[in-house]
Amino acid sequence: MTHSTTTRRDGPAPSLTEVRAERRRLVESVRALRRLLGKRPAFEIADRRRLNREKRDLDRAAAAHAKAVRRVEARRARQEGSLTRQLAGLDGKQQSQEQRALAVLRRESVARALSGTRLDAREINGIGTGLVRDLAAHGIRTAADFDRVSWGKAPGGRGGQVLYIHRTQGGRVHINGIGEHRGRPLMAWRESAVARAEARAPRTLPPDERHRIAEIIETGRARLRAELAEVPRTAEAARAEAGQDYAATLDRLAGGHRAAADRAAERRAEFDAMAEQLRDLQAQLAAHRDRYGDDGIGGRLRRAQTRALRPAPEGPPVGTPVPSAVNQTDHTDQADQTDQTDQTDQTDQTDQTDQTDQTDRAYQYAPPAGPHPRPSLLWLIPIVFLGLTALLGVGEPDATAPAWFRAGTRLLALAATAELLRLWLPRRRRRTAAPLPPGTGPLTAGAFFALLAAGILADADPDDGAGWAAATVSLALVTFGAVRRVRER
Incomplete structure (x- = not known):
């Protein structure tokens, strides 16, 4: 110094x-x-914004961490629920597999029995040796070679209805000499062969097959239990x-x-x-x-x-x-x-x-106070009014209004609208939230009364008392708002 x-x-x-x-x-x-x-x-102010920004960064990091933890817990709950349901369904799965295996075993037994039941003229009423040879010539030798008979048009479309024998391997044949009277005994013979085969088919699984299915189910149960025990460690x-x-x-x-x-x-x-x-x-x-x-x-x-x-x-x-x-x-x-x-x-x-x-050891600052209140959405009312006035003007229908008056009122409304938007929009944002400067309300009201007074005084038949009263109120409001703004600065 x-x-x-x-x-x-x-x-x-x-x-x-x-x-x-x-x-x-x-x-x-x-x-x-x-x-x-x-x-x-x-x-x-910039340092306070920095503190707010740092707090937002920490909040985002904490939210991301919490979201990741929730995702891990949700994945763990899904996996545990799925594995628990699979374990609970293993007993029913064993029963269904045993039933399917028994059904396959019975079906194979019936198929073998039908394949061993050959057509014999002595066992079928009305069918002789010649028809047995004709059936064999068309691939029908045992009860397993056909499954049903039906009526249809004769081959070539000539003649009436004839009897067709449907082969198990596909297709149908018509044997001359086998009609309704011989077709019924043929189907009755097959049905009796099927009934005998089903009666002789096994009704329970052999012990070795049951043991094999039980081993498969037990292996699956051990695997699911191991996966269920691994889920908490993975989570x-x-x-x-x-x-x-x-x-x-x-x-x-x-x-x-x-x-x-x-x-x-x-x-x-x-x-x-x-x-x-x-x-x-x-x-x-x-x-x-x-x-x-x-x-x-x-x-x-x-x-x-x-x-x-x-x-x-x-x-x-x-x-x-x-x-x-x-x-x-x-x-x-x-x-x-x-x-x-x-x-x-x-x-x-x-x-x-x-x-x-x-x-x-994380180092952070907390702002000294809570977030600033944002300006109300009601400020859109004067903004919209002043914006419309800037477009439409005041006293426009009256032809006596001079051009300078129209231009001046529009410029005044436009300036007031721009100033309100400049003050209101940044303070509505989350990062720059703050109340409007003191005196903004009186200044806005003063602009409104100024435009009102201009519209009254520009009328062809003006009400001078009301117009000058509105002008006086406008001047008082503008003066009061300006003084508050200057004092705040």
Whole structure:
């Protein structure tokens, strides 16, 4: 800090030029520091946005971790449910396999018995040896070679209805001499052969076949039990992997957050140093003024000195590094995960404890307050009204309204609409949510009454009292809103 020689108590008194020069130097130094400190509110707002952004990153990481854990649990529940249902259905599956095996065994026994029952003229009434030879010539030698008879047109379409014998291997044949009277005994002979074969077929499975099916079912049961026992271990491994990914994400975010916090702390320390230097300069300026007075320094310098001696503006509140609720919840989840791992394996407990320590070392900031309230959607009413006015104008049906009036009212409505959209749209977004500046409501109402007064006064038969009253209200509202806006700034 450079000290002026005018503060010495010994030596000759400085001249008015020296006093004015020293006073101007102090005022310019204070002004320069004020300009630099004027950047602090923007820096604090940007830093608060950074804190909100970091919290959103941590929330996303926590949500992704929770989603991964839920996905693992859902997959585990599906696998356990499917395997449990398969195990429960093995007993019924054994019975059904035994029934199918018995059905196959009986079908094969009946087929062998029918294949061994040959056509014999002595056993079929009305069918002699010649018809037996004709049947054999057409591939029908045993009871297994045909299954039914039916009536149809004669071959070539000539003659009446004839009897067809349907072969088991496919196709049908007609044997001359075999009609209704001989077809019935033929089918009766086959049906009796089928009845004898079914009566002789086995009704229970042999012990070796039953034992083979039981071994197959038992092998499947052992496999399903092994898979069911493996499901929890697989789920635990997937959960541990998700926890490791989450811890790695927290470490990565913590590194970036810590670096940004260090830069913000350095910048904040610079602002604090400048604020301290500003207070020192203001003290020197006040001492200089008290020592030499304000006579002869000029009104312009006196006004600059008054502005320089105003109290330094205080910066907005700064967020403090505290653990947020999200981080505490994550720690609880990690602790629960460690407890579950303790029940399965001691080694997994050590790994999970390390992971919990990594999570505890995560460095984050929580914003000093909750999210700002967003402007209401009711602001769309004046925005739409002013926008329509900018398109349609006021007093347009009246031909007496001059062109400058139409253009002026449209420009006024357009400017008001653009200003409202500029203030309202960014504050509706989640990242930049904030209330509208003070005075916005009175200014909007003043624009509305101004357009109303213009429409009344531009009428061919105007109501001057109502028009001037609306103009007065508009002027009062605009003045009030402007004063509030200036005070806020």
